[in-house]
Amino acid sequence: MKHVLTIENLQVSVEGKPILRGVDLEIKHGETHALMGPNGSGKSTLGQAVMGHPKYEVTGGSITLDGEALLEMEPDERARAGVFMAFQRPVAIPGVKMADFLRHSTTNVRNPERKEGEDLIPMKDFRRELKEKMEQLQMDMEFARRYVNDGFSGGEMKRAEILQLAMLQPKFAILDETDSGLDADAVRLASESIADIGREKMGLLIITHHDKLLVHNPPEFTHVMLGGRLVETGGSELAEELHSNGYERIRAAYPEAEAENAAMAGQ
Amino acid sequence: MTQLGFNTEDYQTFLTGRQEPEWVTAQRTSAWQQFSDQAWPTRREEEWMRTDIRLFNLDKFSIPTVAGTDGIDAIVPLLSEGVELGGTVHSHNGVCVTDTMDEDLKQKGVIFGSLDSLVSDHSELLKGILLEKAFDREDRFAALHAACWTGGQFLYVPRGVHVEKPFHVLSSLSDGGVDLGHTIVILEDGASAALLSETARASEDAESLHCGAIELLVGDRANLRYVNLQNWGQRVWHFARQKAVVGRDAQLQWTSAAMGSRVSKVNQHVVLDGEGARSQMNGVLFTENKQHLSYHTQQYHKKANCHSDFLYKTALQDKSHTVWRGMIKVDEGAQQTDGYQRNDNLLLSNNARADSIPGLEIEADDVRCTHGSTSGKVDEEMIYYAQCRGFTRMEAMRLIVTGFFQQIFDRITIDSVRDALGLAIARRVRDYE
Numbered sequence: 001m002k003h004v005l006t007i008e009n010l011q012v013s014v015e016g017k018p019i020l021r022g023v024d025l026e027i028k029h030g031e032t033h034a035l036m037g038p039n040g041s042g043k044s045t046l047g048q049a050v051m052g053h054p055k056y057e058v059t060g061g062s063i064t065l066d067g068e069a070l071l072e073m074e075p076d077e078r079a080r081a082g083v084f085m086a087f088q089r090p091v092a093i094p095g096v097k098m099a100d101f102l103r104h105s106t107t108n109v110r111n112p113e114r115k116e117g118e119d120l121i122p123m124k125d126f127r128r129e130l131k132e133k134m135e136q137l138q139m140d141m142e143f144a145r146r147y148v149n150d151g152f153s154g155g156e157m158k159r160a161e162i163l164q165l166a167m168l169q170p171k172f173a174i175l176d177e178t179d180s181g182l183d184a185d186a187v188r189l190a191s192e193s194i195a196d197i198g199r200e201k202m203g204l205l206i207i208t209h210h211d212k213l214l215v216h217n218p219p220e221f222t223h224v225m226l227g228g229r230l231v232e233t234g235g236s237e238l239a240e241e242l243h244s245n246g247y248e249r250i251r252a253a254y255p256e257a258e259a260e261n262a263a264m265a266g267q
Numbered sequence: 268m269t270q271l272g273f274n275t276e277d278y279q280t281f282l283t284g285r286q287e288p289e290w291v292t293a294q295r296t297s298a299w300q301q302f303s304d305q306a307w308p309t310r311r312e313e314e315w316m317r318t319d320i321r322l323f324n325l326d327k328f329s330i331p332t333v334a335g336t337d338g339i340d341a342i343v344p345l346l347s348e349g350v351e352l353g354g355t356v357h358s359h360n361g362v363c364v365t366d367t368m369d370e371d372l373k374q375k376g377v378i379f380g381s382l383d384s385l386v387s388d389h390s391e392l393l394k395g396i397l398l399e400k401a402f403d404r405e406d407r408f409a410a411l412h413a414a415c416w417t418g419g420q421f422l423y424v425p426r427g428v429h430v431e432k433p434f435h436v437l438s439s440l441s442d443g444g445v446d447l448g449h450t451i452v453i454l455e456d457g458a459s460a461a462l463l464s465e466t467a468r469a470s471e472d473a474e475s476l477h478c479g480a481i482e483l484l485v486g487d488r489a490n491l492r493y494v495n496l497q498n499w500g501q502r503v504w505h506f507a508r509q510k511a512v513v514g515r516d517a518q519l520q521w522t523s524a525a526m527g528s529r530v531s532k533v534n535q536h537v538v539l540d541g542e543g544a545r546s547q548m549n550g551v552l553f554t555e556n557k558q559h560l561s562y563h564t565q566q567y568h569k570k571a572n573c574h575s576d577f578l579y580k581t582a583l584q585d586k587s588h589t590v591w592r593g594m595i596k597v598d599e600g601a602q603q604t605d606g607y608q609r610n611d612n613l614l615l616s617n618n619a620r621a622d623s624i625p626g627l628e629i630e631a632d633d634v635r636c637t638h639g640s641t642s643g644k645v646d647e648e649m650i651y652y653a654q655c656r657g658f659t660r661m662e663a664m665r666l667i668v669t670g671f672f673q674q675i676f677d678r679i680t681i682d683s684v685r686d687a688l689g690l691a692i693a694r695r696v697r698d699y700e
Binding site: 052053074075076078080087090095096101104105108109164168 | 646647648649651652653654655656657658659660661662663666667669670671672673674
């Protein structure tokens with residue numbers, strides 16, 4: 001049976017203000033979905049709600065992974081269940097080396113039943129695998145000795161997120177603007193890497209403003225978010241259209257959602 | 268033998284029993300006089316404003332005289348694990364119980380052992396130095412220490428001798444015990460050594476007392492690495508004066524870690540006493556429950572072209588309270604001074620409090636002195652990020668707290684010390700939602 005991530009009528013508020021107003025989305029393992037939409041339409045909120053950010057309050061609806069209720073789980077349990085998000089703006093954890101962070105993280109995600117204090121995956125195996133993945137991403141090994149996201153450039157942060165994606169090999173991954181802040185070469189590398197690591201091996205939800213990430217990862221489905229709703233779904237041609245023409249047609253076609261989006265953006 | 272109280276009659280008995288060189292007896296007698304004349308410090312004094320010692324009662328304690336082995340089996344040293352040592356001294360309840368040293372080092376003229384026994388053997392060497400060169404008999408606790416010290420340790424490294432293997436000092440207390448240990452280290456010109464010093468608890472069912480002092484004399488071009496882990500039980504009153512005098516082109520790396528005690532009041536001073544002297548003071552403090560740790564530090568630049576670096580990091584749990592008052596003092600002639608001090612505090616509970624008071628007192632005009640301090644709670648976004656990568660909330664807390672201290676661990680060059688401190692800290696972290 002294929003893994004499936006199902007979001008039904010999801011409603012999410014932040015500090016009492018409604019952001020998502022009923023989102024339905026089903027992603028099957030192996031599929032690539034693009035999520036597009038103007039700023040402030042709720043795209044990142046969807047990602048945070050799936051991961052379980054404590055500030056994002058789910059006021060209605062459900063999220064399930066193969067029928068298991070994700071909303072009942074802590075963020076770490078969701079990660080261990082196989083859900084991953086590449087952060088748009090990952091936080092720095094000073095004093096914690098990337099390699100140590102990743103070894104612990106990989107151990108937990110691969111052994112969901114692991115209890116605190118039990119052995120981590122053997123250092124030798126881990127190092128070999130990390131080295132392999134870093135070479136694949138054209139990352140210098142020195143990177144592993146740096147503190148997590150501490151003093152990283154925008155591009156380095158995004159590559160570090162992709163490295164984590166590669167190590168953790170989740171069932172489903174949400175990539176929240178993994179292309180933003182990167183120059184053309186870096187976007188191409190990111191795009192190729194994601195195709196290599198994730199395409200057809202995971203269910204991908206790619207949140208993006210641009211089509212560059214989608215060149216190597218043509219989506220089977222493109223969803224457009226406006227005012228906290230998915231107003232339109234199409235194939236890869238929809239992503240191309242939005243990239244070329246912007247959101248004018250969408251805004252005009254869905255005035256109610258557009259009004260909500262404007263209100264949210266004005267907050 | 269009956270127990271000796273801190274009164275004049277018992278003190279005479281103690282003094283008679285010591286059989287020490289005349290100058291030591293004279294020094295003790297003068298200190299006892301000061302102790303008898305002085306009152307305990309009160310919260311009206313700037314240094315003691317934030318530290319409450321009203322419940323401290325010296326009458327509960329007695330002067331350490333004979334070695335008791337009570338509780339000694341429970342003592343486990345942390346810093347010496349897997350380290351090839353040049354020698355070790357263990358004192359329990361203020362009296363030396365083990366005292367060993369490498370035969371090779373003895374041949375080279377190195378002296379290491381319990382100060383109790385060495386003060387008579389090396390009277391000429393210590394006269395005019397012990398309790399004179401790096402000790403300020405300022406308050407009643409200092410006077411008490413100078414009058415009544417017992418046990419202790421003495422390390423002496425002759426001119427130009429480099430000792431690779433670290434020395435180890437373990438001081439332990441059982442319930443109701445008293446430790447008045449005095450540590451004195453003398454490195455002659457061009458010598459080098461490392462000393463790992465730690466305290467430990469047998470149990471914590473009753474109050475205990477440590478009133479101690481450390482004197483570090485680092486000769487010209489000498490190099491001392493000194494690690495001091497305060498790991499007493501949480502019913503120990505800890506009063507300490509610690510001072511180093513660093514000579515020309517000499518180096519001192521002084522790492523302090525403090526996790527124990529009920530109340531700590533520590534004065535830690537470094538005097539840069541020769542041109543080109545360098546000092547690095549590192550501190551790791553981790554408090555919990557109702558612990559109160561108060562550190563008063565000074566980097567005193569007496570000569571030109573000296574460099575002092577100070578970094579203290581504190582993590583606080585529960586209702587614990589820490590105080591740091593730091594001072595960089597620069598004399599008029601100490602041009603080209605480079606002084607740095609920084610204190611970062613991580614508040615792990617809403618009820619913990621960290622007072623952080625940096626200070627500069629500069630008489631010279633061509634200096635570079637910088638200072639800073641930060642206090643803050645654990646960033647929930649960090650916890651969430653780590654959770655999204657599969658760390659439990661508790662694991663994330665441990666990770667973040669350990670990371671907070673990493674900057675200091677990165678400076679520690681002795682692996683066993685880094686490992687022991689890292690482990691001790693990780694064990695202590697609890698979660699607060």
